[in-house]
Amino acid sequence: MQYSGYTLTSGNSQSKLLNSPLMERVDARLKIVTAGLLSLVLASSQSLSCLLAGLILAVVYCILGRLNTWWVLKRLLSLNLFILFLWLTLPLAKTPSPPVITLGWVSLYKEGLFLAMIITMKSNGIMLFLMSLIGTLSIPELCRGLQQLRVPSRFVQLLGATYRYIAVIKEEYQRLYQAALLRGFVPGTNLHTYRTYGYLIAMTLLRSKIRAERVHKAMLMRGFTGIYPMLSPDSPAPPGATPLSLLLFSSTFLLLTLLSFFW
Amino acid sequence: MQNPTQAPLLELRKVTFSYEQRAKPVFEQLDFSFPGNRMGLIGDNGSGKTTLLHLLVGLLKPTTGMVYFQGNPIQSDTDLVQLRRSVGMVFQQADDQLFCPTVLEDVAFGPLNLGQTSRQAKATALEVLQLLRMENYIERITHTLSGGEKRMIALATVLAMNPKVLLLDEPTNDLDRTAKNRLLTTLQALEIPMIIISHDWDLLSKLADGYVALENGKLTFSEQMEIHNHKHAHPMGSHTHEHQHC
Structure with a gap:
């Protein structure tokens, strides 16, 4: 059994792989909103080019966030084990078009294969974006960001x-x-x-x-009256980091949106 | 002990209390006053020691009777909030007391509730942790601490609010000798009135200067420890220890 919160910290605050200003020292709110928007674009897009670009960019984000490769692969593995079942079932669904391959009793259809591929790309892209943006926040930071x-x-x-x-x-x-x-x-x-x-x-x-x-x-x-007070971060993002990240995030969003609509 | 010109710090007057599911009340018409010394509260399991502490700070509401803090009755919610801000309670299970992800957040929680800014709260937290020599734990994740460390941090979270009274509910429960001695030394150095629930006579003899025994819902005060014969094991080899006879 995995507890994401538990491992998030062991990957984040205990074995610190920090100091990539683009990803690390950015306002939590910006990361949360970006993660939400990028997930939304990928989830709703049917365009292959958009999904492919999303996947590549998500990998770039993970590199920029200096995520531990094993940590990332382990999480992707558990996600893709789940998706494996889609590959095992979706291509079997009968469609009007002729089957791509027929192996004895089993026929595989193009639509199902395509759908399984799209779902795989979407979920892996979203997962990578979430890991690079949300996974690099500590839980207190995430809570504070959400509250703000x-x-x-x-x-x-x-x-x-x-x-x-x-x-x-x-x-x-x-x-x-x-x-x-x-x-x-x-x-x-x-x-x-x-x-x-x-x-x-x-x-x-x-x-x-x-x-x-x-x-x-x-x-x-200890004086709790319904409002949970929170400490503000120790070291605010250095000037320059936030505009640069903002530029990166917004251009990613724009690129993916454009691809999703026009290609 | 009690100074007649000065109202007791905490007081119960004619308090009756029963848990709903139990027919028999835990306390009937109970009077209790805490003058502000270091009072040991002793009694068997289930005799109502924790209930008494929780009544004193309004965590439990008496069925009838009143609670007084420094001579003033606790009536409104505002009174309650004020009372709880002035009383520091160290709970039996430190895990219940430390509810924030990190030690810093936990110690700063109280000061933030008292209206300190983020910067002030951090300074307060650091100051208290330094006082307890726990400043190295500031970045630690709370649930990874040992039992003794949790107890020290729990004490820190309470001291950070600068309480007028400390209520300690079995503070040395589950602690090993080293952790216990450390806590004892820390508590001895504090100049804050306290009520200590404990079964640990060793702790009480070194810390308390008066005792209250709770039995069948009745309180018996005794200001000094009585002479007693006792047997106990010294598993760590022979060592001398003092008994404060009167």
Whole structure:
């Protein structure tokens, strides 16, 4: 199981690969908006040239962001495992045009193959853009950026709390699971197993709720009144970095939009 | 101990409280006043020690009766906010207390709520962490800290608000000897009145100057520790230790 928040940090703030001013020291809001817009263009485009350009540019972004290659490949792998199923099913869909290949009982059709390719390009492009833009933000930066973009405070708090507590909840679940194992629990395909898993999950949920109440009390004791205050960043982006990034981001957006409409 | 000319710091007057699901009230017509010393609060598990602390700061609302802070009744939500800003509570589980991603954000949370600017809050956080000799932890991710480190940071988050009273709920629970001694030394050096819930007699004898025992919803005060015979193991080899007899 992967917890994106957990690994984001280990890839970002702990093993710092920083100091690419174009990507690193840019206002979080700009990155979030850019990531949103670029994803939107790629998601809605049917143009091959736009998708191809998007894919290439996304790789360039990752290089500019100095992302760890293994880190990127690992994430792309899990995404593409999912997409593999589309390749296995979509080309089988029968269309009026003649099949491209027929292997005994199985016929593959052009439309399905094309669709699978487009989806692959789109999702990989979007994923790479997200990794280079959002993945280079720490969770506090991301939360602050979202809050400044007027995303409702509850959602931002939810994100921050999830990041903080998902590891705690996982530990709690594992403790319960180990306790079950130590008492001779062997998972199988039977009602006893399902019931035990049901108990474990229910108990984890219940404990999380009780924990949430305790956390809320702790927040109240430190003067929380509904608004989550945030620290501003230590080192604001140096002058020059932001206009340059703005130029890069907006030209990427323009190029992809134009390609998507005209080619 | 209590100065008649001065109102007690925290006070409960004729407080009755019961959890809804339980029929029997935890407290009935309970009077409690905290003059501002270092008070140890002792009692068996489930006797209501934590409940008492939570009543004192309005985290739980008494069914009947009133809470007073420095002689003033706590009536409105504004009073409550004011009270909680002045009282620092260190919770039993430090994981519940540290809810921000990084140590810095967590320690700065309180000062920001008190209206400090980002810059001031950071300075306050650094100052408190330096006081506790924890300044190297400022960039750390909270959930990667050890139990002892979490407890020290939890104390820092509370001290950053410059509290008038500290409420410590089993502060040395789960701590090893080194972490415990470090916390004890830190607490001894603080000149803040505190109420300490603990089963740890060693800690209480070194920290508290008065005791309250909670049993069956009733409080028994005793200002000094009583002489007692005791047996306990010294697993780390023989070492001398003091017992403060009166």
